[in-house]
Amino acid sequence: MPELATLTGLAPDHVRRELRTLHGSHDVVLNPQDNDQVVMAHPFASVPLGFSVMGAHTLWWGGCARDSFAMPHLIPDERDVLVTTRCPACDTPHAWVIGRETPPQGDDQVAHFLIPMSRAWDDVVHTCGNQRLFCSTDCVDTWLQKTGRERGHVMDLGTLWRLARDWYTGRLEPGYTRRDPVSAAAYLAEVGLHGxxxxxxxxxxxxxxxxxxxxxxxxxxxxxxxxxxxxxxxxxxxxxxxxxxxxxxxxxxxxxxxxxxxxxxxxxxxxxxxxxxxxxxxxxxxxxxxxxxxxxxxxxxxxxxxxx
Incomplete structure (x- = not known):
């Protein structure tokens, strides 16, 4: 928060009020133990959630599988990025060059989203931390059995790339507003999601x-x-x-x-x-x-x- 106050020239209390407003509208996510810390401003994160995203000159934490794949679609100067992670089930490292034109190549690799969208904002950091990439559906099953969790939604890399492609369009522009439920539902259906x-x-x-x-x-x-x-x-x-x-x-x-x-x-x-x-x-x-x-x-x- 002190950095934001210095950058904007606003009083610290004013910055705190504005951050709480943005947190309430789901535009940023504040640390529940320290409201002065911005944990997430999708698709960016200030804490590790399983992904790193390397551009030409910058290294970011990726908020989740979707947010990591969204980076080159959002950042004008990054035509492609290197997304890296480890399979949560077997710890195998994975890396993909993610660009704007075509989905990445992947044989059996899949994304698994654990938390249904209706509960995504109950604990959004937990939600994003459990949108992960696995070697295969076999690894998803192994991880679910090991952790005692129920299966969420599994998608291939092409669907994940389409989901990420335009989800944050306009996010860096002044006056941006998040998608309303109607347009969000339409977008999800367009990329092939249902249920x-x-x-x-x-x-x-x-x-x-x-x-x-x-x-x-x-x-x-x-x-x-x-x-x-x-x-x-x-x-x-x-x-x-x-x-x-x-x-x-x-x-x-x-x-x-x-x-x-x-x-x-x-x-x-x-x-x-x-x-x-x-x-x-x-x-x-x-x-x-x-x-x-x-x-x-x-x-x-x-x-x-x-x-x-």
Whole structure:
């Protein structure tokens, strides 16, 4: 804290108040025994949590597996970094060069996240300290048996890299705000995560041949990888409360006001039309149904024109 007071020119008590505010909004994490110490400012950490991240001129502690992989995506001057760790089960050392363009190569290595997202901030240092990288799922099982813990979520390195890629976008820019629950849920679904561990439906939204287009208010068939798909937020975030229409919807869909359901049709919609009910979702059914609908009514722009 004294360093921050000197750097900002503010009185120490003022700095303490601001740090507590940032801690309350989950923008920084303070040491519970010493509120003057910043333990984490994701993705950076001031304490060792299992990872080191080496750039061209700087060596950081990595907050967790995701935060370590996020560094080159966040720091403009670091096109790639060297991430190192040890397998918690067998102590085997691992190192990867993590860049912005493609995921790292990994044969059997996996990431294991122990704490479900609904409990992540109960003790966020413990949560981050248990998002680790293992030699394989066998090592995950060995570690769980040794520690008496229950399995959390296991993902491959490609999924971890996609999760880290844009999670902190804008973090170093003035005025940055953390993702709200709706956009966070959508982002997690985009990278291929699903299930109650992440606070999402149990089906994999990446398996549907539909993509939500931000440029239009419709859902259209798309041969896109899971990282490019967009899922309908209404089906994902029913528990988050009413979803207001976007600016585009407010301009172009005047009937989509208040808490009403905008004119969208996709696998995430609770009120999708009959031709998109689960019975129509077998094999190539969604794409065929979409094309059939357009053929019957060429004046419509697509599935999004059908009133949900």
């Amino acid at each position: 109650s561990f992440w606070g999402l439906p149990d089906f994999d939204l990446g398996s549907f041949p539909f993509r939500f287009s931000g440029a239009r208010t419709d859902c259209a068939p798309a041969n896109a990888d899971p990282g490019e798909r967009r899922a309908c937020l209404r089906g994902l975030t029913a528990a988050a409360g009413p979803i207001r229409p976007t600016a585009y919807e407010a301009r172009h869909l005047p009937e989509a006001d208040g808490d009403s359901v905008p004119r969208r049709s996709c696998p995430g919609h609770p009120r999708r039309p009959a031709w998109m009910q689960p019975g129509a979702m077998v094999g190539p059914g969604p794409t065929r149904a979409f094309e059939s609908r357009r053929a019957r009514d060429p004046g419509r722009s697509g599935a999004g024109s059908e009133r949900a």
